[in-house]
Amino acid sequence: MVERTAMDQGSENVFKRDLVALIPHLRAFARTLCGDAAAADDLAQDTVMKAWDARSSYQMGTNMKAWTFMILRNQFYSEKRRSWRQTQLDQEAAERTLVATDDPASPLALDELRQALTMLPTEQREALILVGAGGFAYEEAADICGCAVGTVKSRVSRARRALQAILEDGAYDRDGRPASEAMRSILSDAERLSQSR
Amino acid sequence: MGLMAKDFDKPKGADLEEARLRQQAIGVKLRQMFDDVVNEPVPDEFLDILRRADARAGGKE
Numbered sequence: 608m609v610e611r612t613a614m615d616q617g618s619e620n621v622f623k624r625d626l627v628a629l630i631p632h633l634r635a636f637a638r639t640l641c642g643d644a645a646a647a648d649d650l651a652q653d654t655v656m657k658a659w660d661a662r663s664s665y666q667m668g669t670n671m672k673a674w675t676f677m678i679l680r681n682q683f684y685s686e687k688r689r690s691w692r693q694t695q696l697d698q699e700a701a702e703r704t705l706v707a708t709d710d711p712a713s714p715l716a717l718d719e720l721r722q723a724l725t726m727l728p729t730e731q732r733e734a735l736i737l738v739g740a741g742g743f744a745y746e747e748a749a750d751i752c753g754c755a756v757g758t759v760k761s762r763v764s765r766a767r768r769a770l771q772a773i774l775e776d777g778a779y780d781r782d783g784r785p786a787s788e789a790m791r792s793i794l795s796d797a798e799r800l801s802q803s804r
Numbered sequence: 805m806g807l808m809a810k811d812f813d814k815p816k817g818a819d820l821e822e823a824r825l826r827q828q829a830i831g832v833k834l835r836q837m838f839d840d841v842v843n844e845p846v847p848d849e850f851l852d853i854l855r856r857a858d859a860r861a862g863g864k865e
Binding site: 623626627630631632634635638639648651652655656659716717720721735736739740741767770771774775790793794796797798800801 | 837839
């Protein structure tokens with residue numbers, strides 16, 4: 608058994624409370640990496656378990672969200688390395704799932720954005736999600752991804768340009784409608800959202 | 805070809821403004837997509853993990 612300084616009960620309770628509060632965010636990050644919702648929840652659960660087991664190596668007072676996101680990401684890539692072939696299949700399944708979304712209430716613009724996201728390289732997708740949706744600063748995202756700040760910045764900007772191009776030019780079409788409608792529906796949807804706020 | 809010619813005719817400022825608006829819209833939807841999952845109820849399995857961890861720790865003491 609590995610020797611480590613045990614946390615006192617009080618710190619352990621605080622750690623657990625904070626970890627529980629982060630679960631929704633871990634699920635959301637996992638969903639954007641995996642696409643497939645069930646695989647994403649497996650990944651997020653593994654992350655919670657690993658974070659709990661590693662609690663004594665966590666520095667209290669440091670950014671716990673970034674710490675857990677790093678664990679999740681490492682877990683994702685090590686699983687991917689272990690079974691890249693399976694991941695390919697999962698990816699294809701995820702893309703089919705995302706294309707044929709079974710939620711009839713899911714807004715059109717979101718479907719299209721999800722689909723466009725699956726077309727980005729994983730490293731661009733994760734950088735964009737961390738900075739654009741996860742609320743991380745470029746520096747934090749760089750720590751999570753284990754790369755330079757400049758690398759994150761260029762990945763985010765490439766991801767933004769690529770997303771826009773996919774949505775505008777329509778590298779795909781949906782239900783036989785011209786794909787350029789994707790950008791239009793996102794624009795009008797975003798406008799509606801900002802007005803209702 | 806016709807499209808490109810039209811794009812070149814547009815003043816540069818308007819192009820930039822249009823691109824900015826589009827990026828802003830994509831950003832709004834991206835956050836919404838992420839927040840939709842954040843706002844989902846957490847499946848019980850997640851809390852079971854920590855409950856089991858508690859039981860393990862309790863058993864050791």
